[in-house]
Amino acid sequence: MSVKALLCAVLFSLCGTFVQAEPAPTPEGLEFCTVCHGNQLKGNSNIAAPRLSGLDADYLARQLKAFRQGMRGAHPDDENGSLMRPMSSLLSEADIAQVVKWITATESPVPAPSITGDSEHGRQLFQSCAACHGANAMGNVQLGAPSLVALNDWYVVNQLQHFRDGLRGEQASDTYGQMMVAASKVLSSNQDINDVVAYINTLK
Numbered sequence: 001m002s003v004k005a006l007l008c009a010v011l012f013s014l015c016g017t018f019v020q021a022e023p024a025p026t027p028e029g030l031e032f033c034t035v036c037h038g039n040q041l042k043g044n045s046n047i048a049a050p051r052l053s054g055l056d057a058d059y060l061a062r063q064l065k066a067f068r069q070g071m072r073g074a075h076p077d078d079e080n081g082s083l084m085r086p087m088s089s090l091l092s093e094a095d096i097a098q099v100v101k102w103i104t105a106t107e108s109p110v111p112a113p114s115i116t117g118d119s120e121h122g123r124q125l126f127q128s129c130a131a132c133h134g135a136n137a138m139g140n141v142q143l144g145a146p147s148l149v150a151l152n153d154w155y156v157v158n159q160l161q162h163f164r165d166g167l168r169g170e171q172a173s174d175t176y177g178q179m180m181v182a183a184s185k186v187l188s189s190n191q192d193i194n195d196v197v198a199y200i201n202t203l204k
């Protein structure tokens with residue numbers, strides 16, 4: 001054992017960062033999440049399953065419950081959501097708490113950019129997003145707005161299109177989703193969506 005590791009074992013609370021760097025063990029029976037979301041939950045574009053590491057606990061638990069209740073992923077045209085919805089129904093309330101702990105303790109590299117656009121135009125468009133997601137797009141837990149820099153850019157594009165096209169957040173009971181449906185109206189074309197995502201990429 002190195003001197004640092006030994007010190008950390010003794011002074012656990014003072015060495016939080018060092019201790020956190022240890023990979024969080026995958027909860028037993030939930031290994032299948034990584035089949036779609038990838039190793040270290042870093043996202044997998046082949047299945048359109050996003051990176052999960054970097055999202056906050058409240059947001060993650062709310063999404064898993066939203067899938068389970070049929071508030072998300074239930075629209076007949078939402079093909080990606082329909083992959084995730086049956087997975088959420090395998091989770092009990094206790095599993096959700098455990099899975100959220102695992103995800104928030106799992107680190108993975110910040111996703112590489114894949115979308116190109118006019119980031120200067122995107123910067124202007126992003127002013128309206130900043131009110132909820134923060135000027136640095138790191139999210140705002142009080143408002144329920146998740147980090148956008150944590151996510152794969154292709155997934156952000158997908159979701160913005162889904163909010164706009166009524167595939168996500170369409171149910172009146174989905175208060176948080178409805179906020180986003182309204183906010184997505186600022187983006188009047190697929191080009192606007194790519195531009196704002198190109199700007200978000202500059203914040204990573």
Ligand code: HEC
Pocket residue numbers: 030032033034035036037047048049050052055060063064073080081083084087091099158
């Ligand atoms: C069959 C493939 C598949 C499996 C297995 C799977 N997911 Fe997903 N998951 C997806 C897809 C695809 C999406 C994106 C859905 C969308 O576009 O709305 C998603 C979305 C999510 C989201 C929402 C992320 C966000 O940013 O809103 C969470 C949370 C999530 N999955 C957690 C899990 C957990 C936890 C497990 C294991 C219990 C799991 N997933 C297993 C395919 C899968």
Ligand code: HEC
Pocket residue numbers: 062125126128129130131132133143144145146148151155156157159160169176177179180183184186187196
């Ligand atoms: C009024 C506050 C508000 C504004 C303004 C807003 N958002 Fe959101 N956004 C939210 C909330 C709340 C959620 C979570 C929705 C949910 O729980 O389903 C969200 C979710 C999202 C998601 C889905 C993330 C994921 O992990 O699935 C994306 C992408 C997103 N916002 C991008 C944007 C962009 C880009 C803008 C600017 C055009 C914007 N938002 C403006 C509040 C806002």
